[in-house]
Amino acid sequence: MDLAALTIFRAVVRENGVTRAAAKLNRVQSNVTTRIKQLEEQLGTDLFIRDGRRLVLTPAGETLLPYAERLLALADEARHAVREDRPSGRLRLGTMESVAATRLPGLLAQYHQNWPDVALELETGTTGKLIDRVREFEVDAALVATPPDPAVLGELFETVPVFREELVMLTPRGHRPIREVRDIALSTLIAFERGCAYRTYIEKWYLEHGVRPARVLELGSYHAIVACVAAGAGVAVAPRSVLDLQADTSNVAVHALADIGVIDTLLVWRRGHFSSALNALKQTLMAHEAAAGAPAVAAFS
Numbered sequence: 001m002d003l004a005a006l007t008i009f010r011a012v013v014r015e016n017g018v019t020r021a022a023a024k025l026n027r028v029q030s031n032v033t034t035r036i037k038q039l040e041e042q043l044g045t046d047l048f049i050r051d052g053r054r055l056v057l058t059p060a061g062e063t064l065l066p067y068a069e070r071l072l073a074l075a076d077e078a079r080h081a082v083r084e085d086r087p088s089g090r091l092r093l094g095t096m097e098s099v100a101a102t103r104l105p106g107l108l109a110q111y112h113q114n115w116p117d118v119a120l121e122l123e124t125g126t127t128g129k130l131i132d133r134v135r136e137f138e139v140d141a142a143l144v145a146t147p148p149d150p151a152v153l154g155e156l157f158e159t160v161p162v163f164r165e166e167l168v169m170l171t172p173r174g175h176r177p178i179r180e181v182r183d184i185a186l187s188t189l190i191a192f193e194r195g196c197a198y199r200t201y202i203e204k205w206y207l208e209h210g211v212r213p214a215r216v217l218e219l220g221s222y223h224a225i226v227a228c229v230a231a232g233a234g235v236a237v238a239p240r241s242v243l244d245l246q247a248d249t250s251n252v253a254v255h256a257l258a259d260i261g262v263i264d265t266l267l268v269w270r271r272g273h274f275s276s277a278l279n280a281l282k283q284t285l286m287a288h289e290a291a292a293g294a295p296a297v298a299a300f301s
Helices: 003-015 018-025 031-045 061-081 097-102 104-114 125-137 196-207 222-231 277-289
Strands: 048-051 054-057 089-093 120-126 141-145 157-171 186-192 215-218 235-239 253-258 262-270
Touching: 003 018, 003 031, 003 061, 003 104, 018 031, 048 262, 054 061, 054 157, 089 097, 089 125, 089 277, 097 104, 097 222, 097 235, 104 120, 104 277, 125 141, 125 157, 125 262, 141 157, 141 196, 157 196, 157 222, 157 277, 186 196, 186 222, 196 235, 196 262, 222 235, 262 277
Parallel strands: 089 120, 089 141, 186 215, 186 235
Antiparallel strands: 048 054, 141 262, 157 235, 157 253, 157 262
16 A cells, blocks of 8 residues: 555545546546555455445545545655755645734745745635644644634644734724623624634623624625624624724724633644644744744643
């Protein structure tokens, strides 16, 4: 069972079929089919069954998949380890949309300048989705908000805090001061989809005070969220740093949330899955915060 065969197997699963997997791997379809058959013969069991035009994993295939992910991740880590003196290779980083917009542009430019041999791939998502992506080896690490429930991370992950974000409530200009949930005059909460940690914090705050938003309007960017708040469509919660990027906040009022306060942004990776490229990113992030005058932070797990 070689790594190339496992790479092909994983690609067929991820791409939902041989045709797209072949295109993704830059191979001909017959080669992909042959390598899958050879792997099945070597293991003595079928890995896929055909359901109409779809390929579906058999129980044996379901069992093999997490092993394949771990073996391929370990091989990638080994390649990094033998070149520990010079970070190189691919680093897949997930990040919240707010961090990508406010914190990362300058830091990633610095990282690319310092470590040009690292091919950095970036994707955005909610904290919940990004933790799942790290768990499934689909990204090497992610920048996420500290989950309200620490058990979400458990013992599978290692983390280090790298940023601190103050959560604030946004309302249309002229809204009365907000000292408690019942001061909120609008019944619609504007937020990212479920899995957003900031949304979870604010919904928990509502419930702790016996209030529930009448409806939640889900949007996919802070630009759209701020625009809807300014138009009077509802209220929202956001990191204060996001407001610095908005071209016009004249129609938005900002309210501190003392009950929620400051939330750490964590760099998260699977325990034992580390590389020189990821270590260089970790050091870049922590050095930036130290230079900005943030309190020193230490890794924890």
